[in-house]
Amino acid sequence: MKNADIQKRKESAIARGQANMAPVYVDRALNAEIWDVEGKRYIDFGAGIAVVNTGHNHPKVKAATIAQIERFTHTCVMVSPYESAVALAEKLNAAAPGNTPKKSIFVTTGAEAVENCVKIARAHTGRPGIIAFNGGYHGRTNMTMGLTGKVNPYKIGFGPFPSDIFHVPYPNDYLGITEEQALADLQLRFTCDIEPSRVAAIIIEPVQGEGGFYKASTSFLQTLRKLCDDHGILLILDEIQSGFARTGTMFCHEQAGIEADLMTTAKGIAGGVPLAAVVGKANIMDAPIPGGLGGTYGGSPVGCAAGLAVFEVIEEEKLCERATQIGTRFVEHLTALQAEFPNIIGDVRNSGAMIAVEFVHDGDVNKPYPELAKKLSGKASENGLVLLSCGIRGNVIRFLPALTIEMELIDEGMEIFKTCFKALV
Secondary structure (H helix, E strand, O other): OOHHHHHHHHHHHOOOOOOOOOOOOEEEEEEOEEEEOOOOEEEEOOHHHHOOOOOEOOHHHHHHHHHHHHHOOOOOOOOOOOHHHHHHHHHHHHHOOOOOOEEEEEEOOHHHHHHHHHHHHHHHHOOOEEEEEOOOOOOOOHHHHHHOOOOOOOOOOOOOOOOOEEEEOOOEOOOOEOHHHHHHHHHHHHHHOOOHHHEEEEEEOOEOOOOOOOEOOHHHHHHHHHHHHHHOOEEEEEOOOOOOOOOOOOOHHHHHOOOOOEEEEOHHHHOOOOOEEEEEEHHHHOOOOOOOOOOOOOOOHHHHHHHHHHHHHHHHOOHHHHHHHHHHHHHHHHHHHHHHOOOOEEEEEEEOOEEEEEEEOOOOOOOEOHHHHHHHHHHHHHOOEEOEEEOOOOOEEEEOOOOOOOHHHHHHHHHHHHHHHHHHO
């Protein structure tokens, strides 16, 4: 079986909108390594976009999944529920930052989690407005595309989007957007577009994922928390990409010492089994009437079993600490390369094991170099390395390795990265 043959079949069978990054078809995977159908090995620096934080086929997650499949695969948690869903909700409620009593609901995807946050916020406040941030990514449904602050490729040709959604700048030191500017623009929205008393929620990623791995500062998140409190607005923290030990704590926003009203989770929650959840303050979560929230596959018993195993692995293998160590190792490699190529590598940044390198021309932040990021992703794949690009300007390579990756594998992968980089510049 050849990759090229399957790619031809794929192009005939699957719509072009669901494109694949490289014509490489996976046969098997283990921890941070993948083998394709032709037997070629790849080091995986993407983890399925921060999904397999516990690595591909972690023994504990695999065993829990198999054991559940042998018992039953589906009954619908809203029809004939099961204890594992309750146990996982209890784990999520306990892990969510803050001391306010929490409740959870289960859905299937991150976009569903975001969409349900909007529903819950509107039910609780009786208000319509939602404020999101430029560069943010929240999903591909109509509502979540409206919230997403990046047009290409997520929004092209799909409008119109829902009303009462407003965007403001995300503070970004590297791009010269100060916290004061972001807050001033938010106040301008209150003056020009929608009064605070009609705003149900503000949604923010503590670290922007697709937007380029820019992190909101502690001071900004704390100011945002106070502003929401002052106006009766709910604060939604989108932790879909940054959650489950990825940034060095179970959820990133606990580093700012704040408590979200609602929090979205998905990706790393269940080791690769489709599952997502909304976690929030109990009185807010209970605003929708019985039957107002749910979904046929939400809270899959297989996903819940995997999710419980993921919690055990994170605790037993100290993956929060590992995320910090992994980030340090990547940054060592990247800053050394930046010193060698300062006119091309404009910035190196990380939040635990969310690591990014940003490419520019002539060392100028205002001259992004997206062509290099695109070519580098392709060349890395040819040389046995899975890399992901991102960024509102398309000029960022992001590293999202499994939190169980061996340090030697990081070093091996970074040597491939450096070789590919130097061949292209």
